[in-house]
Amino acid sequence: MKVCISCGMPMNSPEDFPLGDVSKDYCIHCARPDGSMQSFDEKLQGTTEFIIRTQGFDAKVARESARAMLSRQPAWKSVSQ
Amino acid sequence: MKRSIRQIQKDETREKLLSAAHIVFGQKGIMAARMSDIAEAAGVSHGTVFVHFKTQETLVAAVIDDFGIRMGQRTHDMARNSGSLRDVLKAHLEGIREDEAFYTQLVIETRSLPPIARETMISIQSAVSFHINQAAQREMDAGVIKPMSMALLFNTWIGLVHYYLTNRDLFSPEKSVIETCGSMLIDHFMHMISSAN
Ligand SMILES: [Zn+2]
Numbered sequence: 517m518k519v520c521i522s523c524g525m526p527m528n529s530p531e532d533f534p535l536g537d538v539s540k541d542y543c544i545h546c547a548r549p550d551g552s553m554q555s556f557d558e559k560l561q562g563t564t565e566f567i568i569r570t571q572g573f574d575a576k577v578a579r580e581s582a583r584a585m586l587s588r589q590p591a592w593k594s595v596s597q
Numbered sequence: 598m599k600r601s602i603r604q605i606q607k608d609e610t611r612e613k614l615l616s617a618a619h620i621v622f623g624q625k626g627i628m629a630a631r632m633s634d635i636a637e638a639a640g641v642s643h644g645t646v647f648v649h650f651k652t653q654e655t656l657v658a659a660v661i662d663d664f665g666i667r668m669g670q671r672t673h674d675m676a677r678n679s680g681s682l683r684d685v686l687k688a689h690l691e692g693i694r695e696d697e698a699f700y701t702q703l704v705i706e707t708r709s710l711p712p713i714a715r716e717t718m719i720s721i722q723s724a725v726s727f728h729i730n731q732a733a734q735r736e737m738d739a740g741v742i743k744p745m746s747m748a749l750l751f752n753t754w755i756g757l758v759h760y761y762l763t764n765r766d767l768f769s770p771e772k773s774v775i776e777t778c779g780s781m782l783i784d785h786f787m788h789m790i791s792s793a794n
Pocket of ligand 1: 521523543
């Protein structure tokens with residue numbers, strides 16, 4: 517089983533992959549509409565907004581939390597420092 | 598690459614220590630547990646623990662990290678098999694139930710633990726909130742539940758669950774509080790947010 521290199525989500529079935537392409541190492545939530553992988557800044561922005569909307573964190577804390585979560589993923593280990 | 602027998606044994610000991618620590622942390626508290634308690638539970642010498650984990654903090658971080666990965670997988674599996682919000686809440690409680698003692702301890706101690714504890718807690722909550730949000734949005738759009746802030750819906754649910762977990766001694770001193778009160782909490786929560794009141 518694959519795990520998304522960008523967000524850590526387990527990818528068990530084709531609908532977890534961008535455009536159903538199971539050869540990809542990143543998941544549908546980390547892809548742009550055309551199936552390419554989002555940049556770190558795009559993913560950071562999206563994750564921050566998601567945390568604010570669904571958990572109500574303070575904007576700055578949400579951004580720090582998103583950064584901490586992403587920085588532990590293989591795709592962003594070096595980018596996020 | 599093939600692992601040597603020595604490496605396999607080393608990995609097995611590490612696994613044994615992680616699962617022993619997980620249990621001991623749940624029983625005694627994460628900060629309160631001593632390395633010697635964990636060595637004893639794993640059936641290894643005190644020195645062996647330090648071969649694998651130089652400090653208690655490294656061990657705590659490894660156990661929490663391990664737990665976060667497991668909860669992530671569990672949360673993802675639950676989403677696959679749940680349609681309604683009620684199903685998602687039920688699956689959420691079942692996921693906690695499997696590691697209730699450790700999860701509860703993590704909730705109680707998060708703020709006094711190394712930063713990884715808070716990060717792991719936030720990433721578990723984010724995965725759970727993702728699935729709750731999806732199901733709740735569908736039911737909100739369909740008029741089954743009242744329109745309300747997604748964050749408040751989620752935080753109300755988490756607040757309720759964590760209150761019962763961290764006060765288990767009051768609600769269910771003898772056994773799992775999820776087992777004793779879980780379905781009551783789901784019924785109450787669904788009743789509160791339902792449009793049909
Ligand atoms: Zn992803």
